[in-house]
Amino acid sequence: MRSFILNFKSAFLGLILFPLLTIAQENDFKSYTQNLEGTDLKFDMVAIPGGSFNMGSPMNEAGRRPDEGPQHQVKISPFWIGKHEVTWDFFEPFVYKNQEISRSKVPLKQQVDALTRPTKPYVDMTWGMGKEGFPAIGMTQYAAIQFCKWLYARTGEFYRLPTEAEWEYACRAGTNGAYSHPAESKLEDYAWYKANSGNKTQPVGSKKPNPWGLFDMHGNVTEWTYDQYKPDTYSKFAGAIAQDPVIPFETLYPNSVRGGSYEDPATDLRSASRRGSQAEWKQIDPQIPKSNWWLTGGTFVGIRVVRPLIPPSKEEIEAYYNREPIADF
Numbered sequence: 001m002r003s004f005i006l007n008f009k010s011a012f013l014g015l016i017l018f019p020l021l022t023i024a025q026e027n028d029f030k031s032y033t034q035n036l037e038g039t040d041l042k043f044d045m046v047a048i049p050g051g052s053f054n055m056g057s058p059m060n061e062a063g064r065r066p067d068e069g070p071q072h073q074v075k076i077s078p079f080w081i082g083k084h085e086v087t088w089d090f091f092e093p094f095v096y097k098n099q100e101i102s103r104s105k106v107p108l109k110q111q112v113d114a115l116t117r118p119t120k121p122y123v124d125m126t127w128g129m130g131k132e133g134f135p136a137i138g139m140t141q142y143a144a145i146q147f148c149k150w151l152y153a154r155t156g157e158f159y160r161l162p163t164e165a166e167w168e169y170a171c172r173a174g175t176n177g178a179y180s181h182p183a184e185s186k187l188e189d190y191a192w193y194k195a196n197s198g199n200k201t202q203p204v205g206s207k208k209p210n211p212w213g214l215f216d217m218h219g220n221v222t223e224w225t226y227d228q229y230k231p232d233t234y235s236k237f238a239g240a241i242a243q244d245p246v247i248p249f250e251t252l253y254p255n256s257v258r259g260g261s262y263e264d265p266a267t268d269l270r271s272a273s274r275r276g277s278q279a280e281w282k283q284i285d286p287q288i289p290k291s292n293w294w295l296t297g298g299t300f301v302g303i304r305v306v307r308p309l310i311p312p313s314k315e316e317i318e319a320y321y322n323r324e325p326i327a328d329f
Contacts, residue, residue, distance in 0.1 A: 029078055029309055031213075036154050038106035041090060044083035045307060046213050048170050050076055052241070055168055056234055056272050061178055063267030067231040067274050074242045076169045078309040081162060084135075084204040084215050085223065086147070086303040088126065091136035094118075094150045112153045118143055118293035122286075127299050129200040135221045135302040137201060141255050141277065142325045143293045144224045144303045149321040151305065158317050161226040162306040163246045164233075164274070167258045171271045173212035178270045180210040180217060191219035193269055197262035218269040221302030222257040229256040229276030252326040253279050261300035277301075282328065292325040 029049075035042045056071040057064045093100035095118045101108065118139075125138045139147070144161055151159040162170070173180050181190045188195065190210070192202045197219070205215040227233075228249040237245065249255050254276025260269035267273070281298035282290045295301060311317070 031080070031083075034155060034157070038104045039093075041093070041103065043086075043090065045080040046083050048076075048079050048081055048166075048212065050078040051169075052076070053169050053172060053174075054176070055165055055237075055242075057178070057270065061270070061272070063178070063270060064272070065274070068234070068272045070234055070238050072234055072237040072240065072242060074165050074169070074237075074245060076166060077244055079162075079166060080307040080309070081166070081170050081214065082304045082306075083209075083213065084304075085221055086136050086305065087133055087204055088131045088136045089133065091139070091147065091303075092131075094147050096120075109153065112150070115150055115153060116146070118146070119291060121294050121296075123296060125294065125296075129299070130203070133203040134201050135204055135216070137221055137300065137302050138295050138298050139224075139301070139303065140291070140293055140295055140298075141224050141249070145226075145321065145323075147303065148305060152317070152321065157307055158311045159305045159307050160320060161224055162304065163244070164225045164227040164256050164258065165242070165245050166306060167223065167225050167304075168271060170212065170214060171210065171217040171259065173210045173214065175211065175271070178272075180271055181208070187218070187266055187269070191260075191269055192216070192262050193219040193260060194263055194265050199263055201262055217259055218271075219260050219264070220262055221259075222261040222264075222275065222300055223259050223302055223304045225256045225258055227256045229254040229274065252328055253277055257301060263300055279328070288329065290328040292328070 029047050031045060031047045033042050033044050052073055052075045054071050055074045057068040058071055059069065093103055097117055126134070148159040148161065171180055177183060179187060190208045192207065202220060204220065207215065209215045210217050227247040228251065230247060233247055257275050257277060260273060281295040284296045285291055285294070
């Protein structure tokens with residue numbers, strides 16, 4: 001069958017599809033450290049080159065589920081992605097304005113000062129698992145996007161959640177197997193999961209990275225993507241080459257999370273493994289309507305941020321950040 005490029009139309013198409021790169025942009029494309037002005041906070045972003053890969057898993061992969069097929073070719077534009085999962089060191093200054101002020105050596109900018117903050121959680125959202133250097137957990141997808149908005153206000157750079165395709169491309173890092181580490185290696189050298197985590201999160205970056213230098217892509221916490229989770233998504237791309245595909249969310253559940261967590265078995269940590277968010281992750285939330293910000297039962301859900309090489313327009317950025325949250329009754 002003759003291959004063709006499939007451009008998936010969406011309200012946020014401009015956030016995902018990019019024009020051809022200039023020589024100057026290619027030369028500037030390298031990994032970097034992002035500093036938050038006026039604070040001692042900083043995080044590392046890894047440059048991920050554009051390219052093609054087979055998304056999903058082959059029929060004979062151990063642990064494979066039907067939603068991982070059919071395997072199909074995807075082309076990805078260059079982007080940066082967080083070297084580590086977002087930690088409480090960054091998430092708490094976003095949640096608590098007083099913490100941000102106390103860590104800042106200069107007054108907050110007007111646009112930062114005016115940001116809407118998450119509601120104060122009524123329980124310890126670390127659940128005693130660790131805070132400094134540990135992955136932030138228990139936020140909704142809406143809260144994850146608003147965290148990205150906070151980063152934008154603080155840095156002037158457009159940060160967002162990865163698409164499912166970007167996440168899997170970065171996780172695989174040029175590999176084709178079930179996991180991104182060499183076949184002769186042991187998973188426990190690269191991942192925190194049910195067999196070795198003690199049923200709790202662990203400090204980010206305390207295992208070996210994947211071939212592109214990304215830590216905890218397998219395990220520790222499962223990570224939000226932007227995409228709506230649909231079991232039959234891949235059937236849309238059969239026989240095509242999908243260019244930067246994205247499935248924009250239209251309903252609150254389910255949205256796609258990737259990577260597996262500290263409480264999952266090894267098969268759920270595979271590069272192709274998919275999962276959708278569930279209303280049950282808020283089942284102990286007493287608020288009516290339920291919180292837009294917190295998943296009190298989602299102690300295994302976290303964030304990793306992406307920055308596209310070619311940023312979208314200001315209008316597209318505002319549309320991405322300012323979408324009204326979907327009510328949860």
